[in-house]
Amino acid sequence: MLSTIERVLVLSPHADDAALACGGIMARLADRGAEMMVQFMTVDGFHHYGTDGGTTYRQRLDEIEAVAKLLGFSWDIAYGDQDLIEKLDTVPKRDLVDLFEKRINELRPDLVLIPSGADYDQDHVATFETAVAALRPIAPVFGKWLVPHVLVYESPKIMWWVDAIPRPEVFVDISDVIDRKLEALAAYDTQARPSPHIRCEEAVTALACLRGKEIGVEHAEAFKVLRSVLS
């Protein structure tokens, strides 16, 4: 089915979420020639625990550019350098829905990849909730593109949660491209932190290993499906 995907839109709350969660499927889709766009939501020099506080917006842009080349995507930042990291809850939802609908109607993607809403991070929640609104089903005859495949990605950090963990049902074998995924992750080097950080390479690899075993391969990425129209 990957072979039928021609256009992909990835919604990434922050700079490294896309690579962290779906760098593998992106590498595979890029290899098959899919047109891929990443919509980053907020990017700036925000300080994270265990990272060097001196990160600049410029550095973050350079990192994104490097990863874009590695994984083969075009990109846009909705709120760049506006001190809105962890503040998407203060943006009216209609603005985010409007932005997403614009992207969807322009790109007419076969596949949209979105973050989970079962996340403690308000930017991920805002991105998820407004993506769901923007992806509501309206027949194309009424002027809105109906995206046939909508998948929710995961990463190690979503295990910190207040309820049962949504079980992913869709799997992609990334055994052949996991090195490229880890390379992409490393390219966000202002964000890199060693084990036992929840985002470290060991954790990302462990999750890929577990997901792989669920389909009898070495490494996989897994997704929850919100909609999949088979044709």
Next chain:
Amino acid sequence: MLSTIERVLVLSPHADDAALACGGIMARLADRGAEMMVQFMTVDGFHHYGTDGGTTYRQRLDEIEAVAKLLGFSWDIAYGDQDLIEKLDTVPKRDLVDLFEKRINELRPDLVLIPSGADYDQDHVATFETAVAALRPIAPVFGKWLVPHVLVYESPKIMWWVDAIPRPEVFVDISDVIDRKLEALAAYDTQARPSPHIRCEEAVTALACLRGKEIGVEHAEAFKVLRSVLS
């Protein structure tokens, strides 16, 4: 039990939600002489996919008035012509709770009908969440009306969701009044769209057909119950 209902409050995020979701029970209650008020939350000339962009606030008011006559309710609009459609998430929740409590304490309804919170639409979510707060149980002796029956209505669009679909447990046979419900729906003619729109007459009828079969009749409306005090 319908025969014991004397006063009804319906919370309708937008102009057509009430008729779309509970036009049937409203018609039946009106026939039995119940006093019914619809609190619309936001109404203005907002553009929707597949509708004529030239809708005006005046047109929407005329439509509401026509439906009010057909279904027999009085009405009020909380935020009329203020460009707040799909922006109720920006209104402080306390304001909405205060508004609902005022209505509840004034009208002292036996039954309140509210939209589902399991909805991608931020206005529906805001209406639901604040309704739940306003309907919290406080004994009447402390000065707040305790609404004995609170039901959550549904419509075809709530099938687009991120989790299991809440199962409605309360059913009302609308076989005899479905024509009037569809007439009410048609009266919102700036909003009418043909099949296969999620809101089309065919979809509304199909849902009524399914709900009807669940209780062995031709057509029904179904509701999730939040509270029902039997007396």
Next chain:
Amino acid sequence: MLSTIERVLVLSPHADDAALACGGIMARLADRGAEMMVQFMTVDGFHHYGTDGGTTYRQRLDEIEAVAKLLGFSWDIAYGDQDLIEKLDTVPKRDLVDLFEKRINELRPDLVLIPSGADYDQDHVATFETAVAALRPIAPVFGKWLVPHVLVYESPKIMWWVDAIPRPEVFVDISDVIDRKLEALAAYDTQARPSPHIRCEEAVTALACLRGKEIGVEHAEAFKVLRSVLS
């Protein structure tokens, strides 16, 4: 993606469940030349409400044969004429798991369609639960076929349930084949009952209409996905 499916196994607790729930996708797959097998679990002359009590096992076999020609599948009955309808809970689960594993390893299906376990009917529950066990992921190198696509089908009757209704995420447009689905349903004529029976043609059509609107087409079938390995 339908075009890549070559071999399909459908688990049908009773004679008409497969046609009722997934007659549409089966018709589409048959048209594309997929090899399709239906494993019926229990078939006999069991009496149902509203049907003629005089049904015989022979009649049920004839009906199955007629539908098999219409929808293009081969078939087998696990427990034929053994008075086990509504008694699969009395069969040791290991027996059912063994049976399913045998079928899966023989046929090596790309797609398995199974009934929902969120059902009040003990035969559906037993079929679902043991199917899940039989479909557990073991890498093929260890001697067990790993089915890449596992979908759970639905029908109007599963709305009678004790909890939220699992939301289907996978959709197939059946607008062009719904007539054939209804013809298959009618071919089980010992089971046919008019509206407002939960299984009547009107109810089946209404569900297809609603599911269709969720993807912007006239009629669709919808499924919950347990596993989908994209390749």
Next chain:
Amino acid sequence: MLSTIERVLVLSPHADDAALACGGIMARLADRGAEMMVQFMTVDGFHHYGTDGGTTYRQRLDEIEAVAKLLGFSWDIAYGDQDLIEKLDTVPKRDLVDLFEKRINELRPDLVLIPSGADYDQDHVATFETAVAALRPIAPVFGKWLVPHVLVYESPKIMWWVDAIPRPEVFVDISDVIDRKLEALAAYDTQARPSPHIRCEEAVTALACLRGKEIGVEHAEAFKVLRSVLS
């Protein structure tokens, strides 16, 4: 709405479950002249922790008879003195469904009260699951009575569970009859145990106190609704 209930069927896995969970609503319905039948599932001299091991079947029957007079119901025992307490999981479900359908079609109740399936006790689970099957909706024209109101009762012990606790939505003020409920409970004196037993009078009263506060009265019983057809 209680005033419209004319015939009630209560399913009670063991001798004291009905009084423990719904003695209050039963007292109120009896006062209004409703015809009430309790179907006990298994009764025998089974030993429970903290009770006198010498209980006999005869004693249990005498207790039931005393409570039947107090609360005003007729009764039947499905499996009396057959050493089947805590063994209903070994009875084929079809037998239980058949039994319940027979009762339902004979009595044609307006209201059926059933135990929760969210219970660790296999007899409660078997009673619940088969009751749900027996209560599935089939239009009366096909020869099966469609029970308009189905409520699930609760008692203090169901707090020991493996998941979230189903929230009851239907409430009945039992302030005026709680004494009679406690009297009924006390009449099962082979089963009576003092605080801090989970089934003690203090626990039953505490639950009634909490449920009462949820509707602004002193004491109430609460129920989860599976179906309520308003007419």
Next chain:
Amino acid sequence: MLSTIERVLVLSPHADDAALACGGIMARLADRGAEMMVQFMTVDGFHHYGTDGGTTYRQRLDEIEAVAKLLGFSWDIAYGDQDLIEKLDTVPKRDLVDLFEKRINELRPDLVLIPSGADYDQDHVATFETAVAALRPIAPVFGKWLVPHVLVYESPKIMWWVDAIPRPEVFVDISDVIDRKLEALAAYDTQARPSPHIRCEEAVTALACLRGKEIGVEHAEAFKVLRSVLS
């Protein structure tokens, strides 16, 4: 395990939530010499149903001070006398997360007690959601304190909810200190209201009685655990 707890942080949306929900465990921890801090979120002269409208901020502070002495905690108010009661949804979440992280990194608590997010009250929801974000797991080597024990408290009012009730799994016997808990509750005398108010002493005692029976004691407090690192 209580004996190993040395430092405790309690998040209390309003002045009386901490005492109402966890006054018992606080009394027990105080008796063992734990250092305890309560972070109140919003306190002012806000009017509640059934209370005297003339409450002042000064009165609320005096009440807090009295309870602090009784239960042995230090305290801070995040938003005092700013008319923000029931308006925490209007505060950017990042501000609340920053505040909580500051407290956590300063106090380095072994145990944090937080309100439930399954609550209709927007201040409780905001406190819960941001607490979860602030408590996300980052290894201490990266500069953030990892709280080993995070418990969610309950009170009678959270029974008014729209879904199943999260089941508490952690219990503390408060039989010996329930009098002190009720004394603390009474000390908030601008808030005290008699039965049948949802917050009355009878309701609080009834919940403690039920929770106690779940572990075989007279009275207990119960909590849902979000994280517990055993060492």
Next chain:
Amino acid sequence: MLSTIERVLVLSPHADDAALACGGIMARLADRGAEMMVQFMTVDGFHHYGTDGGTTYRQRLDEIEAVAKLLGFSWDIAYGDQDLIEKLDTVPKRDLVDLFEKRINELRPDLVLIPSGADYDQDHVATFETAVAALRPIAPVFGKWLVPHVLVYESPKIMWWVDAIPRPEVFVDISDVIDRKLEALAAYDTQARPSPHIRCEEAVTALACLRGKEIGVEHAEAFKVLRSVLS
């Protein structure tokens, strides 16, 4: 808290489940001198995919004995060499409950570790469900031991499931003992299978790595808590 645990009962459906899921916490508890008993449910020469079909009951006993020495536990097999593997659903639940209650009342454990019921394997489900019944709370004064801590263990295979995955909340750092856990696993060498089997050492290590990161350490085991009485 581990230091206060003196007696532990582990319920293990099959021979290797205990080591696979909780070998780490067992090693830590053994090091602290806890008395530990493992109740195996069914053990025989049952054939599994990817293992040598010639396994004998004798071999399985020898493996258990070796692991018992390594991890320091005594043990018992409920159904040894009776061809009951994957057939515990055919054993009356009362028999299993009686067995567990006997063990609990004899050993009076502080901690019981049980398998998850969210598992496709009927032996795991039967063990879980009956364990929950046997662990229901009855005050000790009535003659039944009330186990203060009940934890549900996990392993990689429970990711194959039909619903959301229960999130474990209790964590134990096993960084120092993971080698011993893997050694125990290897000692079940009739069951050992290489990657990418769901049970391989790589998968077990990956899960430990992920759970470790959730509490900021290298490796951990995680558990869902059913009850924890703090004292």
